[in-house]
Amino acid sequence: MAKEYGEVQLFGVGGSPYARRVRIALEMKGVQYTYFEEDLRNKSDLLLKYNPVHKKVPVLVHNGKPLAESLVILEYIDDTWGNHPILPQQPYDRALAQFWSRFIDDKCLPAITKAAFTANKEERDNSAEESLEALQFLENELKHKFFGGETIGLVDIAAGFIAFWLPAIEEAVGLKLLSCEKFPKLHKWGQEFTNHPVVKENLPPRDKLVGFFKARYASITASK
Amino acid sequence: MAEEVVLLDFWRSPFGMRVRIALAEKGIKYEYKEEDLRNKSPLLLQMNPVHKKIPVLIHKGKPICESLIVVQYIEEVWNDRNPLLPSDPYKRAQARFWADYVDKKIYDLGSKFRTSRGEEKKAAKKELIEALKLLEEQLGDKTYFGGNNLGFVDIALVPFYAWFKANDAFGPLNIERKCPKFVAWAKRCMQKESVSKSLPDQNKVYEFIVERRKKLGIE
Numbered sequence: 001m002a003k004e005y006g007e008v009q010l011f012g013v014g015g016s017p018y019a020r021r022v023r024i025a026l027e028m029k030g031v032q033y034t035y036f037e038e039d040l041r042n043k044s045d046l047l048l049k050y051n052p053v054h055k056k057v058p059v060l061v062h063n064g065k066p067l068a069e070s071l072v073i074l075e076y077i078d079d080t081w082g083n084h085p086i087l088p089q090q091p092y093d094r095a096l097a098q099f100w101s102r103f104i105d106d107k108c109l110p111a112i113t114k115a116a117f118t119a120n121k122e123e124r125d126n127s128a129e130e131s132l133e134a135l136q137f138l139e140n141e142l143k144h145k146f147f148g149g150e151t152i153g154l155v156d157i158a159a160g161f162i163a164f165w166l167p168a169i170e171e172a173v174g175l176k177l178l179s180c181e182k183f184p185k186l187h188k189w190g191q192e193f194t195n196h197p198v199v200k201e202n203l204p205p206r207d208k209l210v211g212f213f214k215a216r217y218a219s220i221t222a223s224k
Numbered sequence: 225m226a227e228e229v230v231l232l233d234f235w236r237s238p239f240g241m242r243v244r245i246a247l248a249e250k251g252i253k254y255e256y257k258e259e260d261l262r263n264k265s266p267l268l269l270q271m272n273p274v275h276k277k278i279p280v281l282i283h284k285g286k287p288i289c290e291s292l293i294v295v296q297y298i299e300e301v302w303n304d305r306n307p308l309l310p311s312d313p314y315k316r317a318q319a320r321f322w323a324d325y326v327d328k329k330i331y332d333l334g335s336k337f338r339t340s341r342g343e344e345k346k347a348a349k350k351e352l353i354e355a356l357k358l359l360e361e362q363l364g365d366k367t368y369f370g371g372n373n374l375g376f377v378d379i380a381l382v383p384f385y386a387w388f389k390a391n392d393a394f395g396p397l398n399i400e401r402k403c404p405k406f407v408a409w410a411k412r413c414m415q416k417e418s419v420s421k422s423l424p425d426q427n428k429v430y431e432f433i434v435e436r437r438k439k440l441g442i443e
Contacts, residue, residue, distance in 0.1 A: 053325065053358065065314055072320045079313035091300035092286060098293045103274065137274055 008033035009061040011047050014204045017161040018070040019058040023202045025074050029081045086154045101158035108134040116173045117220050131177050142185045163190035172213035229254035230282040232268050235424050238383030239291035240279040245379050246295045248418035250302040292323055309376050323380035329355040330384050353402050360405040385410035390429045
């Protein structure tokens with residue numbers, strides 16, 4: 001069985017939403033892989049060799065050939081292993097899926113991160129506004145059980161941050177963005193997503209995550 | 225057939241230029257609509273409510289936004305000619321990676337260089353030159369990033385050569401001396417009709433530079 005997939009290695013970090021995306025995609029497709037946990041304060045020689053440009057996780061290495069950037073990796077995984085497709089077939093639908101995953105990475109995540117982890121209150125409030133606007137776009141876009149329809153797709157996998165990391169951030173810093181009153185569909189989606197059999201097995205321990213965010217918040221506010 | 229494809233664009237936009245090149249490479253007829261970015265049309269706001277930006281490709285009434293996504297869409301729909309992406313999944317992923325790198329580095333650093341001063345400007349310049357050198361390394365001895373023909377990364381990057389020129393950044397950036405391979409590659413791309421046809425109008429560029437210099441009080 002392993003021979004069919006070739007040799008697949010994944011370099012990641014337990015708490016990284018980006019690395020978890022790749023694990024979810026590989027597991028959905030039943031691809032066997034070896035996982036290497038990195039220490040970002042002490043990056044391995046292999047990581048630096050495989051991702052000299054950004055020096056970040058996740059990095060997928062398939063038969064010795066490395067790839068970086070989670071959205072690029074996800075498309076590669078879909079191109080290479082055709083079962084359980086995560087991207088739609090039709091070009092227009094594919095373009096939409098790419099659009100919304102980019103939106104999540106370029107708008108949602110930065111705004112949410114800034115709303116929580118900036119020392120300056122005005123900047124935090126502005127970012128909170130931006131986050132709410134971004135979440136509203138996603139709320140409006142959600143028309144089925146998942147962004148991918150009846151099964152999870154690229155956008156769901158990309159939006160995992162919102163389903164699991166955001167609530168942990170909210171708890172850690174006392175922020176409320178994803179309320180079920182304002183975003184009933186997104187809120188429900190978050191629960192469906194985190195309860196999905198493959199996703200459930202591929203989330204980091206919540207209390208550890210909250211602890212991590214609490215520490216991060218403390219270091220930002222302490223430097224005031 | 226041309227009414228089927230509409231491009232909302234801005235003459236000086238390097239992102240719009242990417243789409244123009246892709247459409248030209250595939251020989252697609254389309255209607256070009258120039259947007260006034262200080263007075264965006266209702267059509268633009270309707271077609272791109274999320275970002276309200278150009279370029280937007282409208283195909284059979286449906287909008288596609290974000291230049292690299294548009295180029296990939298064009299590739300997939302008009303897949304019977306002039307491939308812009310490799311067929312091998314790994315090579316395709318590499319092309320996406322480097323186009324993403326151009327997006328992450330070149331425009332932001334270029335803007336920073338243009339708008340900042342002093343130490344910040346110096347830092348932006350250094351990073352930008354480093355990024356271009358990394359891209360030069362990627363190009364290696366190839367004619368284009370796409371090999372013998374223009375590919376995804378060429379299309380992603382070449383508009384910035386035109387953009388640097390249009391923003392009169394060449395002198396201050398010293399690109400010709402520091403990144404000769406990049407300049408040589410860009411000039412090769414310019415010889416392609418699809419690229420030269422897609423350049424911003426050179427007279428308008430000249431006028432723009434003159435205005436800009438006047439505003440900055442440079443001779």
